[in-house]
Amino acid sequence: MSSRTPETRATSLFMRYAILVLVALIFVFPLVFMLVSSLKPSLQLLSDTSSIRAFLPVGNISLDNYTASFARAPVALFIFNSIFITSVTVVLNLVICSMAGFSFAFLDWKGKDVMLSVVIATLIVPLETIAIPLLLVVNNLPWVGLHGIEWGWLNSYRVQIVPFLSDALTVFLFVQYFRDLPRDLIEAARIDGASWFQIYAKVIMPISGPVIATAAILRFLAMYNQYLWPLMVTQSEQYRPVMVGLQYFFQLNTDWGQVMAYLSMITVPVLAFYLALQRAFITSIASTGIKG
Amino acid sequence: MAGPSLVILAVFLILPFFLAFGLSFTNQRLISPNPTEYVGLRNFESLLGVGTLTLEPLRGENGDLILGDDGAPTYPRLRGYTRNNPDYPHLNGMREWISWSWGENRIYLLASDVVFMRALVNTFLFVLIVAPLQGALALGLALLVNQKLKGINAFRAIFFMPVVVSMVVVALLWRFIYDGQNGLLNTLLAFLTFGGFKPVDWLGNTSTAFGAMIAMSIWQAVGFHMVIWLSGLQTIPEHLYEAARIEGASRLQTFVHVTWPGLRNTAVLVLIVITMQAFALFTQVDVMTNGGPIDSTQSLVYQAVQRGYGQQDIAGGSAISVLLFLIVLSISLIQRYLTRERT
Amino acid sequence: MGRFAKLTGVLALTTALAGPALAATELSMWYHGAGGDSAERDTFARIIKEFNESQSNWEVKLQAFPQIAYNDAITAAAVAGKLPDIIDVDGPIMPNWAWSKYMQPLPIPEEKFAKFLPGTLGHWDGKLYSVGLWDAAVAMYARKSVLEENGIRIPTLDKPWTLEEFDAALVKLKDSGKFDYPLDLAMNDKGEWYPYAFSPFLQSFGGDIVDRSTYKTAEGALNGEAAVKFGNWWQSLFERKLAPGTSQDTGDHDTGFLEGKYALQWNGNWAALKPLDKFGDDMLFLPAPDFGHGPKIGAASWQLGISAASKHADGAAKFIEFATQDKYLAAFSNAIGLIPATAEAAQMTENYKDGGKLAVFYDLSAKQALVRPVTPGYVFAAKEFRKALSDIADGADVQDTLDAAADAITADIEKNSGYGH
Incomplete structure (x- = not known):
């Protein structure tokens, strides 16, 4: 075993790559199918699934589905809305949740442990199951707008943003990460007379890159993929995000080519974003110390 | 500093949850001109009601068993007992949930809400299958991409890719894979067996639909847990592997004695996260099967939404939400207790 | 806040007055x-x-x-x-x-x-x-040449197909071996289509979604003898592979009839122009079969x-x-x-x-x-009806499934204090 010849090492290397490639194929083939299909007319797309042609850009290839998608629905608006809602939410959510995490990890206050348990318990309430009561709540909230106080939050960006500015998982991730940080950092800063907020902003956050990245990805995905909630609260087209927009493509005669084009358009930005940052993503999740 | 976070959670999560909790004890409809009434535990009773019934086989006038076409004994129809039979008032309106033979007799487990019971069982099945299977596959993948090879980062990225694609999109794409006529999976299997494989309607058969859904769910999420495992793997110090190599340990021995002990904490975390996610099963059901065929892919969250929203029975939907919360809460308390013991 | 609100109030008022006097x-x-x-x-x-x-x-x-x-x-x-x-x-x-x-x-x-x-x-x-x-309106899409080739009578409004005639026609078309399925019912469309397109079948058999004489119960209407007869026939359509079942792909439905994969298609007039363009004079829109209580199609x-x-x-x-x-x-x-x-x-x-x-x-x-039944309970009943028809098509026991649907609908009517009937 210990004295391998160069040949067996080469074969073993080949085998390793062969396995990796095979597994990789399992993970990419549906996405390849989606992208390739978005270039085909509906009829061809459907008949191609019975052969390898499903994965090849062959036959009648064009961008027609994309042009048709733009004619069917304001695709650019939906993508803009989603990206806007998602980024605002993610940024504010990280600030709010990291502050909470900081407080739970470093500050002493009455009822802290109970509060933390309550926060973590909210982790197990799926949004779908409280959507209707939540609708009643947001419908009775005030907002100060241009014309004084308005009641009810429906049909706006804020109704898609504010309820998601805090969530248990993100708070939990920050608490876990902060607890593993060396205590002396804080002590040193305290001795220098820094306020808690200064410690949070100047000492802790700058060294929290990994957990920020992890939380950002998880929040981004959760927000970008929202469907049921925006459907319930957006009445005008102007505020609708991509997943509600998807419904525009399911009509009496669904055009699968256009569906594939739309799916590609709403998926590719996320994929590109991810691929551009993937090294940071994976190393960050890997080093977040999600260690239980 | 926890203020903003706590206020938001309180207003947008805890308050609606308590509203739902309150509604589950009423007969509230989503929209109705009728007044709301307090009904106590009635919603829960109608979800959870069960009963049993043992039936003797049918006999002819001479006492011989009357056999069915398949040679098995036949039994009287259940509806004779469960529909307005004054002798069996406690079974009124119940339906067969499960039944099995006991000697000559047949024992029926009846439920007043069979759809809910199936959703309950399916959700547990989903969790029980997905948690270990996905955890194990993710670990396998993590070991695979923890090798020191050129370009390994590209593979990590690819394995993680389905995670960033929306479940709605994934479920729509997999409908093409599972299509019963010329779906991609049938095409592939036919190709591999040189045409010997008979096409299966993966989502159309009660025996395959749920399995198909599980496979897809694992495909979508396994990359995420691979990365968590990877983080655990990378915390295991290199010198332990070095020592194992010097002692001439085999690969399996290295895994059992070095890798696995170093992963205990990660294992707990992976299991908890997968369990939580698995209980929330909804999107796949909504996009792919609507709970069918014959309730074989029902889930609790799907039923909660279906009733609260689709059937406008917000009280009934809320009751399911409350039950789901209690179930997951108890499970996480148990998991927490078990983890405490270990550390 | 007081001053600010007052200010915006004044501003709003002045802009309103300054606008066109007869703003729509x-x-x-x-x-x-x-x-x-x-x-x-x-x-x-x-x-x-x-x-x-x-x-x-x-x-x-x-x-x-x-x-x-x-x-x-x-x-x-x-x-x-x-x-x-x-x-x-x-x-x-x-x-x-x-x-x-x-x-x-x-x-x-x-x-x-x-x-x-x-x-x-x-x-x-x-x-x-x-x-x-x-x-x-819904009609049975068909092609004259296909029916004639198989020796099937072309039905008219005055003399629609009977159950036996229709069933025999389906079997004949199946036996011809020229089609994937003789009939396409659009089982893929799991929305309002089921009650709209299929409840008239049930009504033509003599059943209904609810008892229209009182609107207080579904008992007897949805699970009575006529309904069970319908359910058995419905299930047999799929057992005998006369029609594609609930997992039918939307794409197959959209193109199947046009491509000749399906011989007949139960479809609405909104989809009529495409096959008309393709088949021209050969294209027929046939009336619903009479399953015993007169031919029926959905309205509204x-x-x-x-x-x-x-x-x-x-x-x-x-x-x-x-x-x-x-x-x-x-x-x-x-x-x-x-x-x-x-x-x-x-x-x-x-x-x-x-x-x-x-x-x-x-x-x-x-x-x-x-x-369709004119009752507020229709929203609930339609969903139960759809589930029952899907389940029966997927092989569930006919009587039990219809019983369950009837019970659920009746219970819902009671829960809603009779829906104002």
Whole structure:
């Protein structure tokens, strides 16, 4: 075993790559199918699934589905809305949740442990199951707008943003990460007379890159993929995000080519974003110390 | 500093949850001109009601068993007992949930809400299958991409890719894979067996639909847990592997004695996260099967939404939400207790 | 805050006064066609534009929703008390919305619609709540050459197929070996299609979704002898592979008949133009079979109504009267192929005038159409019906499944104190 010849090492290397490639194929083939299909007319797309042609850009290839998608629905608006809602939410959510995490990890206050348990318990309430009561709540909230106080939050960006500015998982991730940080950092800063907020902003956050990245990805995905909630609260087209927009493509005669084009358009930005940052993503999740 | 976070959670999560909790004890409809009434535990009773019934086989006038076409004994129809039979008032309106033979007799487990019971069982099945299977596959993948090879980062990225694609999109794409006529999976299997494989309607058969859904769910999420495992793997110090190599340990021995002990904490975390996610099963059901065929892919969250929203029975939907919360809460308390013991 | 509020208040007041003295009041209108047929949207836009220009009191603004999300969006808005002035509503759903008090009766004398097809008028509690610009009808799509080749009689409105005849025809077509399936029922379409397209079968067998004599129970109607007979036949369609089942792919449904994979297709008039273009004179739209209690097809399509919350019911009514003129009924029909609501409008259209290519649908609608049960409980019952038909098609026990559906529907009616019947 210990004295391998160069040949067996080469074969073993080949085998390793062969396995990796095979597994990789399992993970990419549906996405390849989606992208390739978005270039085909509906009829061809459907008949191609019975052969390898499903994965090849062959036959009648064009961008027609994309042009048709733009004619069917304001695709650019939906993508803009989603990206806007998602980024605002993610940024504010990280600030709010990291502050909470900081407080739970470093500050002493009455009822802290109970509060933390309550926060973590909210982790197990799926949004779908409280959507209707939540609708009643947001419908009775005030907002100060241009014309004084308005009641009810429906049909706006804020109704898609504010309820998601805090969530248990993100708070939990920050608490876990902060607890593993060396205590002396804080002590040193305290001795220098820094306020808690200064410690949070100047000492802790700058060294929290990994957990920020992890939380950002998880929040981004959760927000970008929202469907049921925006459907319930957006009445005008102007505020609708991509997943509600998807419904525009399911009509009496669904055009699968256009569906594939739309799916590609709403998926590719996320994929590109991810691929551009993937090294940071994976190393960050890997080093977040999600260690239980 | 926890203020903003706590206020938001309180207003947008805890308050609606308590509203739902309150509604589950009423007969509230989503929209109705009728007044709301307090009904106590009635919603829960109608979800959870069960009963049993043992039936003797049918006999002819001479006492011989009357056999069915398949040679098995036949039994009287259940509806004779469960529909307005004054002798069996406690079974009124119940339906067969499960039944099995006991000697000559047949024992029926009846439920007043069979759809809910199936959703309950399916959700547990989903969790029980997905948690270990996905955890194990993710670990396998993590070991695979923890090798020191050129370009390994590209593979990590690819394995993680389905995670960033929306479940709605994934479920729509997999409908093409599972299509019963010329779906991609049938095409592939036919190709591999040189045409010997008979096409299966993966989502159309009660025996395959749920399995198909599980496979897809694992495909979508396994990359995420691979990365968590990877983080655990990378915390295991290199010198332990070095020592194992010097002692001439085999690969399996290295895994059992070095890798696995170093992963205990990660294992707990992976299991908890997968369990939580698995209980929330909804999107796949909504996009792919609507709970069918014959309730074989029902889930609790799907039923909660279906009733609260689709059937406008917000009280009934809320009751399911409350039950789901209690179930997951108890499970996480148990998991927490078990983890405490270990550390 | 006080000063700021006062200031904005003053500003708002002055801008209001400074505006045109006779500013039109805005009427909001929602409809279900986002992403749908652009000809339909254009026609709506045209009517609204012409209405807005025809007078200066009202200005209608249209907001479109994707169809599969429309009812949910309306429900959410109703829960929140944020409904628009004018809504469009699917005919059988209307009683639910009227009973729930999110619609109000039309403040228009009913005589105005005396000439409208009965399926286009939505009544609840003796009052008119909604009116449709069109109706839809379902027919058996078939090709003359295929039927003749297989020696199958071509049925007529006066002498439709009987159950035995229809079943034998399906078997014959299956045995010909030329088709994937002899009949396409569009089982893939799991929305309102099931109750719309298939409950008439049940009614023709002698059953129904609920007992229409009282509307208090489904017992006997949905699980009685006639219903079980229907259920057994329904299940056998799929067991004998005469029709593709619940997991049918949407794509196969869209193209199967055109490509010759299916010999017959149970489909609506909205899809009629494509096969007509393809098969020309060979294309037939056949009446529903008579399963024993007369041939039946569903009636009532999308209709216009006024929300209960509207403060401008007079304006909304003006718009509805304006939109239901014959010329617009004809315009819609020409744009999307639906059946115009009046005979006068039908004469103004290309397809439905005497001798028109689709005139047969007008006759079908006039002769075979039966509205779905007119009750607020329909929303719930329709979902149970759909589930029962899916489950039976998937092989569930017929009697047990129908019992369960009937029980659920009856229980729902009781829970809602009889739904006002």
